[in-house]
Amino acid sequence: MRILALLSMLTMVFYTSVSYSQRNCNIYKGDSNCYKACLEVEKAVMHYAGDRSFQEHLLKSIKLCPEFDQAYFELSVNYAKRGLMHEWIKWINKAVEISPEDHLGWRGWYHWFFMNNYRKAIADIDSLDALLDYDIGSTGDGLYHLKILKGLCYKELGNSEKALQIIELFMDDEEYYQGSFDYLHLGVLYLETNQLNKAIKAFEKQNLYNEISEAYFYSAEVSLLKGNEAKAIKLLNMALKKYNEGLSMHDPYRQLIDEIYKVDIESKLELLTGKQ
Amino acid sequence: MKNVIFTLSIIILFLGCEKPLKEQHIPVHIGLIEYDAKKDTLGFEVCHEDLLSPYFHHLNISYEGEKPAMVKEYKNRFKPSDSLENGFITIRFIVNCKGKAGRFRVIQIDEHYNLKTFSDETVMQLYHITRSLKGWDIFERNHESYDYIRYVTFKIHNGEIKDIMP
Numbered sequence: 487m488r489i490l491a492l493l494s495m496l497t498m499v500f501y502t503s504v505s506y507s508q509r510n511c512n513i514y515k516g517d518s519n520c521y522k523a524c525l526e527v528e529k530a531v532m533h534y535a536g537d538r539s540f541q542e543h544l545l546k547s548i549k550l551c552p553e554f555d556q557a558y559f560e561l562s563v564n565y566a567k568r569g570l571m572h573e574w575i576k577w578i579n580k581a582v583e584i585s586p587e588d589h590l591g592w593r594g595w596y597h598w599f600f601m602n603n604y605r606k607a608i609a610d611i612d613s614l615d616a617l618l619d620y621d622i623g624s625t626g627d628g629l630y631h632l633k634i635l636k637g638l639c640y641k642e643l644g645n646s647e648k649a650l651q652i653i654e655l656f657m658d659d660e661e662y663y664q665g666s667f668d669y670l671h672l673g674v675l676y677l678e679t680n681q682l683n684k685a686i687k688a689f690e691k692q693n694l695y696n697e698i699s700e701a702y703f704y705s706a707e708v709s710l711l712k713g714n715e716a717k718a719i720k721l722l723n724m725a726l727k728k729y730n731e732g733l734s735m736h737d738p739y740r741q742l743i744d745e746i747y748k749v750d751i752e753s754k755l756e757l758l759t760g761k762q
Numbered sequence: 763m764k765n766v767i768f769t770l771s772i773i774i775l776f777l778g779c780e781k782p783l784k785e786q787h788i789p790v791h792i793g794l795i796e797y798d799a800k801k802d803t804l805g806f807e808v809c810h811e812d813l814l815s816p817y818f819h820h821l822n823i824s825y826e827g828e829k830p831a832m833v834k835e836y837k838n839r840f841k842p843s844d845s846l847e848n849g850f851i852t853i854r855f856i857v858n859c860k861g862k863a864g865r866f867r868v869i870q871i872d873e874h875y876n877l878k879t880f881s882d883e884t885v886m887q888l889y890h891i892t893r894s895l896k897g898w899d900i901f902e903r904n905h906e907s908y909d910y911i912r913y914v915t916f917k918i919h920n921g922e923i924k925d926i927m928p
Contacts (some may be wrong), residue, residue, distance in 0.1 A: 536791050536792035536793065537790070537791050538788050538789070538790055538791070540790060541788050541789070542790065545788070561792075564792045564793075565792060565793070568792060568793030568854075568899070568911070568913070569852045569854050569913030569915060570792070570793055570852075570869070571792070571850070571852070571875045571915075572869060572871050572875050572876065572877055573870060574875070575874075575875040577792070586910075599917070600927065601915065601917070601927065602917055602925045602927060603873070662776060667860070739928050740927060740928035741829055741927075741928065746827045747829060747830050748828065749774075749827065749828065749830050750830070
C-alpha cells in the first residue's frame with residue numbers, strides 16, 4: 487500500500503514537474519554535441535524532478551553544449567520551487583543570457599511568483615516586449631498574459647492608476663483573450679479607484695467566465711460603499727458558499743493577488759451581521 | 763622500465779582524479795534538508811527519511827486557519843529592527859508525518875538574490891516564531907502520513923516584514 491501511495495505521489499509530482507515544452511532535438515542534428523545535450527534534457531525530465539539522475543542528465547547536457555539554454559532553465563525551476571532563489575538566479579540568468587527571448591518572460595514571472603519582486607518582474611517583461619515584435623505571451627502556468635501581470639505588479643507597487651491603464655489598454659487589443667481572473671483584477675482596480683459601477687460590471691463578467699468567491703466578496707465591498715448593507719451580506723454569503731464549494735482563486739504555490747480566504751469572508755460577515 | 767611504470771602510475775593517478783559526473787558532489791535531491799548534528803536538536807525525527815521529498819510543500823498542504831492565521835503570528839510577535847535592512851529571508855524546514863516541524867535552515871539574500879547577512883535581531887525573531895508555529899497540516903495519501911519540506915519567505919523592507927510568501 488505504501489509503495490502504491492508513493493507511486494501515486496511520484497506520478498503526480500512528475501506530471502507537475504515538467505516545466506517546459508520539449509524541443510524537437512532534431513533541429514540540433516547539425517551540431518552533434520548540442521543534439522546530444524538536447525537528448526540529455528529529454529532524459530532528465532523523465533526522472534523525478536530534482537533527483538540525482540535528473541541533475542546528472544542536465545549537468546551532462548551543459549557539459550556537452552554549454553550554450554544549450556534549456557538545461558540551465560530546467561535546473562533553475564527546481565531551485566525556485568524549493569525556495570532556493572540564490573541558486574535559481576544563477577541558472578536562470580545563464581538561460582536568459584543565452585536566449586533572452588525564451589526566458590525573460592519566465593524570469594519576470596518568477597520574480598513576481600516566488601518573491602513579489604515587482605520591479606524586477608516589470609523590468610523583465612519590458613525587456614521582453616522591447617525584444618519581440620510579436621505577442622510576448624503568458625506566464626508559464628498560463629494564468630496571466632504578461633501584460634496583465636505587469637499591470638498587477640504596478641498595482642502591488644501602489645500605482646493602481648497605472649495598473650488600470652496598462653490592463654485596460656491590453657484588454658482593448660484585438661489579440662486579447664480572457665484569462666482566468668482578469669476581470670476580477672480589473673474590478674478590484676475599479677473598486678480601488680472608486681469606479682463602482684464599472685467594478686460591478688467587471689465582477690459580473692468574471693463570474694460569467696469563471697465563477698469565483700472573490701468576485702462576490704468584492705461585489706459586497708461595492709455594495710457596502712453604496713450603502714446597501716443587506717445586499718452586501720447576501721453577496722458575502724454567496725462568497726462563502728462558493729468558497730466552500732471550492733470555487734475560489736487558488737494556486738498551490740502562492741497566494742494570488744486579490745485572493746481572499748475563508749476567514750476574510752467570515753470576519754466581514756460577523757462584523758456586519760453582529761452590527762445589525 | 764622503472765620510469766615507464768612510474769609514468770604509467772602518474773597517468774593512472776591523474777585519470778583517477780577526473781571523476782565521472784556520478785562521483786562529483788551532486789545532492790541526492792535538490793533542496794533536501796539532511797540531518798546536521800550541529801544544527802538540529804534532538805527530539806525531532808522524520809518518519810520516512812528514505813521517502814523525504816523536497817517537492818511536497820506545494821501540494822495543497824496548508825496551515826490551520828490558512829495563511830491569515832500564520833501571518834497573524836508574525837504580525838503580532840515580530841518587532842521591526844532599527845537597521846533599515848532590505849532583502850529576503852527564507853526559512854526552510856521539514857514537517858514530519860505527525861505535523862511537527864524541525865531541521866530549520868535559514869537563507870538570507872538581498873534584493874538581487876545574493877547571499878547576505880541580516881541583523882541577528884531580525885533573523886532570530888523570524889526563526890523563533892517559525893519554530894513555534896504549530897498549525898502545519900499533515901500530508902496524507904492513501905491513509906499513510908508522510909514528511910514534507912516547507913518554506914516561508916519574508917520580504918523585508920526597512921527592517922519590517924513587507925510580505926510573507928508563498
